[in-house]
Every structure is written in C-alpha cells, then in structure tokens.
Amino acid sequence: MKGLKTGTRPLLWSAAALLLLLSVAVPVVNIVTIMLLVVPFAVLYVILPVGSFAVHVAAVWFAAFVIMGPAALMIGFFFIVPAFVMGELYRRKTAARTVMTGVTLTLLGLFLLELAALSFIFDIQLIGEMGRLIRRNFESLADEGLLPTDVWTPDMTETLIDSMVASLPMALIVISFIYAAFSHWAARRALLKSGVEVPAFRQAKDWMLPRTFVLYYLIVIVLDFLTPEQDGSFLSVVVINLLPLLRFAFTVQAIGFFFFLAAQKKWHRSVPLLLAVPVLLFPPLSLIGVLDVAFPIRKSFVRP
Known part of the structure; x- marks a missing residue:
C-alpha cells in the first residue's frame, strides 16, 4: 500500500x-462507543x-x-497512544499475549499520567473529590x-x-486489562476482514499460568494474615491490590480448566460457560485454578 491509494x-x-470520537460527548451512548x-x-x-x-x-483530529x-484533542491523544502500540505490535506479528501486555501497560501509564495532570496542572485532586462525593452521598442518605x-x-x-482509595491501583489494572482484551478482539476481527493476519489468543483450553504464580499467591495470603487491616502502610x-488480582487470575485459570475438560470429554461448548458462572460469583472456587497450575491434574484426563 502506498500513500492514500488504498x-x-x-x-x-x-x-x-x-x-466514535464525537460520540464521547453523547451521554449513555459514550458508554458503548468509548x-x-x-x-x-x-x-x-x-x-x-x-x-x-x-x-x-x-484530518480526524482537526474535524x-x-x-x-x-x-477532542485530549480524548484523541488518550486513545491514539494505545492504538499506536497495538498497531506496531500487529505489524511485528507479535503474540497476542505480548499485545495484551503492551496495551494494558500503556493504558495504565496513561491513567496515571492523567491523574498527575489533573493534580498538578488543573489542581483537581480526583481521589479527594471521590472521598468527598461518597461522604455527601452517605450524609444525604442519613438525612x-x-x-x-x-x-x-x-x-x-x-x-x-x-478501602476504595487503596484499591484504586487494582481497579485501574483491571480496567486497562479488560479494555485491552476487548480492543484486541475487535481490532483482530476487523483486520482479518481486511486480509491482514493477526495472531489470536491461545484457546481457552490451553490457558496456563506460570507455576510461580502459586508461590506469589501463597506469599500474598501470608502477608494478608500478618498485615494489620487498613493500617495505611x-x-x-x-496486599489489598495483589490478592484480588491473583485471585482473578486463578479464576480465569479455572475457567480454562473447564474448557480443557470439555475438549477432553467432548462436552457441548455451553458446559464450560455454565461452569464458569459459579466460579465468577464465588471467588473461593478460584482454588480450582490454583490446583490446576500447582499440580499436573490435566494429565489424568488426557486420553491415551
């Protein structure tokens, strides 16, 4: 492809x-289009x-x-940076996991940069404003x-x-991850229709966290017992941020294990999806993912 002759x-x-950029100014609609x-x-x-x-x-930014x-320029800058990272990684034919990591870290960095800009340039303390809003809401309910x-x-x-302030890093990480995953899924489908090959995620049945995650999980659990609750340290x-993040990772691992079982047992594709519901609703069931990573239990289900 050369120039604009495409x-x-x-x-x-x-x-x-x-x-899409203009729709950001439209309430309700912007929840989807963003x-x-x-x-x-x-x-x-x-x-x-x-x-x-x-x-x-x-041309888009000018319009x-x-x-x-x-x-429009501020919003455009926020989204053009992860788009640039994603597009560059696609051009290099990098693995989907690398694309996910790169875009997630980029979004996380932009969120932090935005918080810093609000604080130092516009003198808006977002965390403080959030606390004041919560206090006013509870005071109104009490009145x-x-x-x-x-x-x-x-x-x-x-x-x-x-607790909400301490959990803010975890919230930003989760939001960045979910946005990166959705963007990769949508962009890959669009590029495939354009005739561009883009690496896909590994199938759910092949998902497997590194075994070191189990060690990290155990360390964080021990620290959670030893650390005084809400001491502000x-x-x-x-610990407040790592524990739910690791638990979420093992929840995803448990869902991958269900897809593995479905593939081995020739179950209908809806079965692992149905099994995933209680795991998502009841966090302690993430232990299934911990056992899947820690022990070679999949070997017992593999057909000879």
Whole structure:
C-alpha cells in the first residue's frame, strides 16, 4: 500500500474514528462507543504507511476539534497512544499475549499520567473529590432516614473510602486489562476482514499460568494474615491490590480448566460457560485454578 491509494477502506475507518470520537460527548451512548475508540486507529496504523496514517489521524483530529473543541484533542491523544502500540505490535506479528501486555501497560501509564495532570496542572485532586462525593452521598442518605445512623457510622464511611482509595491501583489494572482484551478482539476481527493476519489468543483450553504464580499467591495470603487491616502502610496497599488480582487470575485459570475438560470429554461448548458462572460469583472456587497450575491434574484426563 502506498500513500492514500488504498481504496475507500481507510476513509471509512477514518470516518468511524471521527464518529466514535464525537460520540464521547453523547451521554449513555459514550458508554458503548468509548470501548471501540482504539480499534479504528489501530486498524488504520496497520493498513496504511506511517505517513498516510498521520494524515488520516490529523484530518480526524482537526474535524473533531472544529466540532468539539480542545477536548477532542485530549480524548484523541488518550486513545491514539494505545492504538499506536497495538498497531506496531500487529505489524511485528507479535503474540497476542505480548499485545495484551503492551496495551494494558500503556493504558495504565496513561491513567496515571492523567491523574498527575489533573493534580498538578488543573489542581483537581480526583481521589479527594471521590472521598468527598461518597461522604455527601452517605450524609444525604442519613438525612433522609434511608441510612440508620445506629448501624452505619461516620467511621465506617471513612473506612470504606480508605478501602476504595487503596484499591484504586487494582481497579485501574483491571480496567486497562479488560479494555485491552476487548480492543484486541475487535481490532483482530476487523483486520482479518481486511486480509491482514493477526495472531489470536491461545484457546481457552490451553490457558496456563506460570507455576510461580502459586508461590506469589501463597506469599500474598501470608502477608494478608500478618498485615494489620487498613493500617495505611505501603505493604497493606500492595496486599489489598495483589490478592484480588491473583485471585482473578486463578479464576480465569479455572475457567480454562473447564474448557480443557470439555475438549477432553467432548462436552457441548455451553458446559464450560455454565461452569464458569459459579466460579465468577464465588471467588473461593478460584482454588480450582490454583490446583490446576500447582499440580499436573490435566494429565489424568488426557486420553491415551
């Protein structure tokens, strides 16, 4: 492909990028469209030379700036960076896991950069504002008699706020991971239709965490027992965030084990999906994933 002589496909993707960027200003609709914003830019980066890609992005940003103002440039920058990382990794034919890692870390870095910018440039303390909002909501509920003051005390509100603030890193990681996974899935399907081969995720039945994750999990559990709850220390914050993240990883591993069983037993594809529901709803069942990683239990199900 040379220059802009690639047919109407790049123009259609640029139009899609512009529409998605503008839709961010539309309440409710933006909840859905914001999940897709990385996709058109990533596709454009792959199907076009770098120079042509820059021209298309500049045209999209200029049109969005004329319609929305400077906010369009800020939003566009946030999504163009992970799109660039994703597109570059696609061009290098890297594994899907590497793409996921790269995009997740990029999004996480952007979130942190955004928090820093809000604090130092705009003097907006997002965490402090979040705490004040929660306090006002609980005070309003108490004033309306919807929150019994003999059951819920101000100290409990402060404990909830401290817990939410301490869990913020985990929340950012999970959001970044989910967004990266969805963007990769959507961009890969779009590129395949454009005739571009993109590495896929490993099938669910082949998912397997490194065995060292079990050791990490045990260490974090021990630290959780030894660390005073909500003491505000760095170690406490690390444990608060790592424990649910590792538990989630082993929950995904358990779901992979169900798909492995389904493949071995020739079960219907709906069976592992149904089995995944209680694991997602009842976190202690993530122990299935821990056992799957720690011990070679799959060998006993493999047909000779």
